[in-house]
Amino acid sequence: MANLNIKLAKSVIGSLPKQRKTVEALGLTKVGQTVEKPDNAQVRGMIEKVKHLVEVVEA
Numbered sequence: 548m549a550n551l552n553i554k555l556a557k558s559v560i561g562s563l564p565k566q567r568k569t570v571e572a573l574g575l576t577k578v579g580q581t582v583e584k585p586d587n588a589q590v591r592g593m594i595e596k597v598k599h600l601v602e603v604v605e606a
Contacts, residue, residue: 552603554579559600566596
């Protein structure tokens with residue numbers, strides 16, 4: 548199964564509380580931090596909600 552590398556590119560300061568919780572649920576806490584998640588519909592939906600804050604690389 549494919550994985551996605553997700554990097555927090557911008558700070559969550561000034562973003563909506565829902566977006567902050569989504570970033571936290573992805574496992575991202577610091578700017579520049581990268582996590583690896585499975586490529587499935589749930590993760591893709593979370594990324595879509597915060598696409599302006601994260602960068603995604605398909606691994």
